[in-house]
Amino acid sequence: xxxxxxxxxxxxxxxxxxxxxxxxxxxxxxxxxxxxxxxxxxxxxxxxxxxxxxxxxxxxxxxxxxxxxxxxxxxxxxxxxxxxxxxxxxxxxxxxxxxxxxxxxxxxxxxxxxxxxxxxxxxxxxxxxxxxxxxxxxxxxxxxxxxxxxxxxxxxxxxxxxxxxxxxxxxxxxxxxxxxxxxxxxxxxxxxxxxxxxxxxxxxxxxxxxxxxxxxxxxxxxxxxxxxxxxxxxxxxxxxxxxxxxxxxxxxxxxxxxxxxxxxxxxxxxxxxxxxxxxxxxxxxxxxxxxxxxxxxxxxxxxxx
Ligand SMILES: [Mg+2]
Numbered sequence: 001x002x003x004x005x006x007x008x009x010x011x012x013x014x015x016x017x018x019x020x021x022x023x024x025x026x027x028x029x030x031x032x033x034x035x036x037x038x039x040x041x042x043x044x045x046x047x048x049x050x051x052x053x054x055x056x057x058x059x060x061x062x063x064x065x066x067x068x069x070x071x072x073x074x075x076x077x078x079x080x081x082x083x084x085x086x087x088x089x090x091x092x093x094x095x096x097x098x099x100x101x102x103x104x105x106x107x108x109x110x111x112x113x114x115x116x117x118x119x120x121x122x123x124x125x126x127x128x129x130x131x132x133x134x135x136x137x138x139x140x141x142x143x144x145x146x147x148x149x150x151x152x153x154x155x156x157x158x159x160x161x162x163x164x165x166x167x168x169x170x171x172x173x174x175x176x177x178x179x180x181x182x183x184x185x186x187x188x189x190x191x192x193x194x195x196x197x198x199x200x201x202x203x204x205x206x207x208x209x210x211x212x213x214x215x216x217x218x219x220x221x222x223x224x225x226x227x228x229x230x231x232x233x234x235x236x237x238x239x240x241x242x243x244x245x246x247x248x249x250x251x252x253x254x255x256x257x258x259x260x261x262x263x264x265x266x267x268x269x270x271x272x273x274x275x276x277x278x279x280x281x282x283x284x285x286x287x288x289x290x291x292x293x294x295x296x297x298x299x300x301x302x303x304x305x
């Protein structure tokens with residue numbers, strides 16, 4: 001693939017995360033019936049984008065994955081006003097008390113670890129950097145998830161989101177089949193909960209299901225397995241337009257910023273930067289810096305070869 005197309009796709013995925021997150025922020029926690037009109041876009045992002053920035057910064061600064069460096073980067077960037085869930089700040093406190101980066105998150109939720117979508121929501125940079133190395137993608141998505149989300153279903157959510165971004169990078173929109181896309185994700189998945197949800201997503205696509213049905217079957221919650229397949233579906237059912245995909249994602253309400261961020265990451269990787277409405281990118285906080293991080297990830301990617 002030529003370099004300028006890759007650059008556009010890397011930028012599209014990173015900016016798409018921020019745009020989808022910011023679009024969903026005002027309607028987070030709303031019932032879907034309250035999100036019939038597109039929410040107002042003020043460009044302010046939440047923890048989803050802040051942590052995605054952290055993942056990208058750490059991968060770029062280290063030249064690959066280093067767990068201790070990444071958690072310290074999250075801690076350096078941590079702004080409590082960004083709407084974090086309870087997990088990451090609890091892990092940060094444990095690390096400050098001297099807990100190891102690779103065990104701190106396992107202490108949460110009675111020793112089971114979190115299966116929230118907090119690792120999946122920040123997985124785009126992993127999907128980009130390893131887009132053509134599926135084994136390495138899985139390894140780094142798993143390891144980077146473990147920093148805060150240790151439950152196998154939280155981890156697998158991050159793997160699937162990263163792989164969806166990777167597939168979207170590799171896909172040429174002129175020969176895209178959403179069913180193949182869902183099938184490939186399903187066959188990559190190692191957890192039956194996700195395989196079942198991805199098969200459900202394909203059925204919903206065939207049925208042209210309404211929103212109510214999509215939410216009841218795939219979910220719009222904070223659990224990774226009730227939001228990652230949903231975000232994947234939002235992209236697959238609206239692949240013709242970035243704008244449509246993210247507007248649809250946030251219109252489902254619930255964990256709208258995160259589902260918007262994940263659908264935006266996939267859709268942005270698929271379409272590239274130029275297909276994201278200019279007004280949104282202009283207004284997005286730190287858009288230039290986010291695009292710069294995308295460029296640095298690509299530089300690192302091309303240096304590897
Ligand atoms: Mg958020």
